[in-house]
Every structure is written in C-alpha cells, then in structure tokens.
Amino acid sequence: MSSQQTPRTPGVPPQKPPPRAAEAAAAPAAAQDGDGLQAGLKNRHLSMIAIGGVIGAGLFVGSKAGIADAGPGILLSYALAGLLVVLVMRMLGEMAAADPASGSFSTYADRALGRWAGFTIGWLYWFFWAVVLAVEATAAADILEGWIPAVDQWVWALLVMLVLTGTNLISVGSYGEFEFWFAGIKVVAIIAFIVVGMVAFVGLPPADSAAGLSHLTGQGGFLPHGPGAILSGMLLVVFSFMGSEIVTLAAAESPNPVAAVRKAVNSVIWRIGLFYIGSMFVIVALLPWDSKAIAADGPYVAVLDALDIPYAGTVMDVVVLTAVLSCLNSGLYTASRMAFSLGERGDAPASFGRTNKRGVPTAAILASVAFGFVAVFFNYIAKDTVFEFLLNSSGAVALFVWLVICASQLRMRRRIEREAPERLTVRMWLYPYLTWATIGLIVFVIGYMFTDDDGRTQMLLSLAVAAGVLITSLVKDRLGRGKARAGEPLGGAAQAPPRSPADAG
Numbered sequence: 001m002s003s004q005q006t007p008r009t010p011g012v013p014p015q016k017p018p019p020r021a022a023e024a025a026a027a028p029a030a031a032q033d034g035d036g037l038q039a040g041l042k043n044r045h046l047s048m049i050a051i052g053g054v055i056g057a058g059l060f061v062g063s064k065a066g067i068a069d070a071g072p073g074i075l076l077s078y079a080l081a082g083l084l085v086v087l088v089m090r091m092l093g094e095m096a097a098a099d100p101a102s103g104s105f106s107t108y109a110d111r112a113l114g115r116w117a118g119f120t121i122g123w124l125y126w127f128f129w130a131v132v133l134a135v136e137a138t139a140a141a142d143i144l145e146g147w148i149p150a151v152d153q154w155v156w157a158l159l160v161m162l163v164l165t166g167t168n169l170i171s172v173g174s175y176g177e178f179e180f181w182f183a184g185i186k187v188v189a190i191i192a193f194i195v196v197g198m199v200a201f202v203g204l205p206p207a208d209s210a211a212g213l214s215h216l217t218g219q220g221g222f223l224p225h226g227p228g229a230i231l232s233g234m235l236l237v238v239f240s241f242m243g244s245e246i247v248t249l250a251a252a253e254s255p256n257p258v259a260a261v262r263k264a265v266n267s268v269i270w271r272i273g274l275f276y277i278g279s280m281f282v283i284v285a286l287l288p289w290d291s292k293a294i295a296a297d298g299p300y301v302a303v304l305d306a307l308d309i310p311y312a313g314t315v316m317d318v319v320v321l322t323a324v325l326s327c328l329n330s331g332l333y334t335a336s337r338m339a340f341s342l343g344e345r346g347d348a349p350a351s352f353g354r355t356n357k358r359g360v361p362t363a364a365i366l367a368s369v370a371f372g373f374v375a376v377f378f379n380y381i382a383k384d385t386v387f388e389f390l391l392n393s394s395g396a397v398a399l400f401v402w403l404v405i406c407a408s409q410l411r412m413r414r415r416i417e418r419e420a421p422e423r424l425t426v427r428m429w430l431y432p433y434l435t436w437a438t439i440g441l442i443v444f445v446i447g448y449m450f451t452d453d454d455g456r457t458q459m460l461l462s463l464a465v466a467a468g469v470l471i472t473s474l475v476k477d478r479l480g481r482g483k484a485r486a487g488e489p490l491g492g493a494a495q496a497p498p499r500s501p502a503d504a505g
Helices: 027-031 043-052 057-061 063-098 105-112 115-147 153-170 172-201 228-241 246-253 257-286 292-297 299-306 312-344 362-381 383-393 397-419 433-449 453-485
Strands: none
Touching: 043 172, 043 246, 043 257, 057 063, 057 228, 057 257, 057 312, 063 105, 063 228, 063 246, 063 257, 063 292, 063 299, 063 397, 063 433, 105 115, 105 312, 105 397, 115 153, 115 312, 115 362, 115 383, 115 397, 115 453, 153 172, 153 312, 153 362, 172 257, 172 299, 172 312, 228 397, 228 433, 246 257, 246 312, 257 299, 292 299, 299 312, 312 362, 362 383, 383 453, 397 433, 397 453, 433 453
16 A cells, blocks of 8 residues: 555655565555545645644743743753754654655654564554643633633533544645644744844833843842753753654655655754744743743743733733644644554554545544543543543653654664665764764653652653553564464564565665
8 A cells, every 4th residue: 555646756765665464464454445645745734844843832831830940041951852852853854764654753663673662652652642632622622711701611622623633534635734824823923922022132122121131140040949950941841842753754645755854854953943942032031030920921921911012911822722723733643643554554453554535544533533532521520530640641752752763763774874875865963872872861851750759750650551552562462473373364574575675684
C-alpha cells in the first residue's frame, strides 16, 4: 500500500518501505479500502504547521508558573529547554529527511532498536495526545462558557470535539486548512505582542519611558530563588515544546516530505528564539516577575493591561482559544496518524492501518477521539482521581520520546552512512558526541524530576504506564513467535526483505 500518490524525485526514498513478512498478511486488508495516506497537505500548510507547532496554549497561560518559580531566570529555563528541543529535532530531522515515514520516530525506533521500542513509544505518544484532546477540549469549553454562560461547559466541549473530528474525517487537506488559520492567528498574535513590547521597552508609545533592565535585576535579582530555580523552571516549561515533532508526521502527507522536513528543522532555532524567549523577555523586562497581575491575569494580559492596550483580556481570550483549538486539531491528527502507523506495522488493530478513498484513516481517528471523549467524561465526574491519573501518567512522555529519538539516531546514522549516504541531506551536528550529550541532558532532567514533588509523581506514573506498554509489547512479540513456530502464516523478521537501505544489515 502506497502512502504517497505523487511522483517522487529520483533518489528520494519511498514513503512506505515493504513490510515485514510478519505483517505482509495484513497488508492486502489494510489496502482494500483506499490507497493509503494522500499528499493532501500543501506547502503553506506544512510551513504553518512547523511554525505554529511550537506555540501551544501553555505558552499563553502556563508560563506564569515558570515565571513565579524562576523569576527573570525563566529566560535561561526556556533557553535550556529550547536547546534540548533543537538538538532532538535535528536528530529527528536527519532520520525523517533520509526516509520519511507516517509513524516518524516510532517507525525509526522500530527499525533501529526493535519492535518493542516502536510499539512502546508509539502507543505512549498516542496516549499523550489522546489525553491532550480532553485537556484542550475542556479548556476551550471553559472560555466559550465564559462568553455564552447559557450553554453548559460539557456541551461546548462536545461541540468542539465533534467539529474538529469532522474536519479531520473529511480529508487531510481540511485539517491542514484549519491548522493554517489557527496557527496563523497564534503567530500574528505573538509577533504583534513582541513588536509592541519591544517598542515599549525602548520608551516609545505606548510606554512613557524606557523600561531598562530594572525588572531583570530588581526584586531579588535575575535569579531570585537561586540557580536551582533554572532547572525547576525548565521542568515547568519543557513539556510546552511537545508538538515540534508533528511536522515530521505531517510531512508524510505532503508532495515533497524531504524538503518540508529540512525546512522545518532548519527553522526551529529562530522559531523557539522568537516565540518563546522573545516573548518571555518582553514580559520579564516590562513587569516585575512577582507582579500580582501576572499571577492573576496571566503574563500576556498583564503586560497588555500595563501598556493600556484596550480589551487586552478579550483579545488574549480569543488568542488562547485559537491556540487551544489548534492544539486540539493537531492532537487529533497526530494521535490518529500514530495509530495508523501502528496499525500498518501490525502493532494495533488492522482497521487502524486502513484509509478510505480520500486517504483518511477513519478508524484511527474515531478510536483516538473516542478515548478523548472518555477522558473528558472523567474530567467532569472524577477530576481528582481518574483524570488526574491520566494527566500525571502522560506527563513525562515527551522526555521518553526525545530519549528514544536520540537512541534511534545513534544507530540509524551508521546504517544510513553505510547503505545510502546520499540520503543524509540533514545531518546532526558533531555526531555522535552531541547526540550523547543530549542523551545525558535528558537523563539528567529525568533524574531531576525525582527531586520535585509534582515531577516525581508524573515520572513514577509515566514509568508505570510505560512499563505496562512495554510488557504488552514483549508478550505480543512472544505470542507471535510461538504462532510462527506452530506453522501459522505469520512469517519472521529474518525472512522479510530490508525495508529500506537505511535499515539493511
């Protein structure tokens, strides 16, 4: 089953390499309803998905916790977390440009580390985004209920989920079009905020005088809670970067995935520097970090109010709602495409790996949104028990994903250099030393989470869920080998042809 219907440039690897023999029997069934994923995302869709993918609702409403924890030092927290993301994205971009795949890092983990790795990280990633669906649907409903209180919050949550499910079911182009405009509004809002803030910082209207560096050095100094607060702040902000990798999944449904990945990876530095560090600088430079307005209204509204920008609260509500809907839209898309990839590889029900005639993985979408609906339900009836467990048990998945990307790149790079070096159009800097340094930083952050009360809870529960998924993978693999030895037509990995030159050997 081909997942790419457009002609390819010579030398560009196929979108979906031949399956393992163990999965070959399922391939005809997976292909019977459609011809696989279609190249329905335009270049402007991919560009905006890449730019907007790093701007989540957490930047607008969740950053106040990081500012309270680290003071102006939150700039270093964002810089450190941003550096980690830049390095991980460089590694992922190297693999994705060499061999685009619908499952992105889960597929690469499958090939580089083994079935257990692809299965485990794929399902954990799906679980993360399925929980995000509930979080963002509830957040959107909360804003909409504030505007129209006559409609209950649960009704708004239901409507939002249904509308975005519908757009994802129509075609990948519908998802891309919605995300183009959602992300566009976020980007314009952030750029406008930074421009207004920098104008005010130098003393031009709407400010009365230049702000100087007093807020960066006053109120206890740049690090009012000590250097350790940089790491504490990093724990609060690092997960807001989850979503940067979406473009590598979406690229599989574009006419030129290699170019899309290369462009996204090369621009990730300025995107993080501008949107995160740039906007945080404006906030802590224009307002004292311990301002009550930041804690009460959120940092962006507090700055706009301080500059006497009219209707600041309403404007930011619209922007935050857009960011929430963007995250919900992308979360549903991402979860469904990961489920689709798992279905194609035989690690999920075969129906997940089927598409309709429009190239839409209907079953994968419906399964993802169904879990989201269940999570929303628990958010209303068991917020402090079941829903809190879902949140905490998915809290450290980002670190697991990044760690697996690093480990996969270590092995994939050697294979690609040996079998198809011409595919290395994106290269990780200072390989393998910087890869190992990134692994060390991720392991350090994981260890540091155990020193923080909230971080410890998230890490322990996330590890428990990861262990459960891993055990499921190992049991499934053992049962599969048992059936193969019994003579059932499952085949074995040793009988399958190499899925690409990068995977040979």
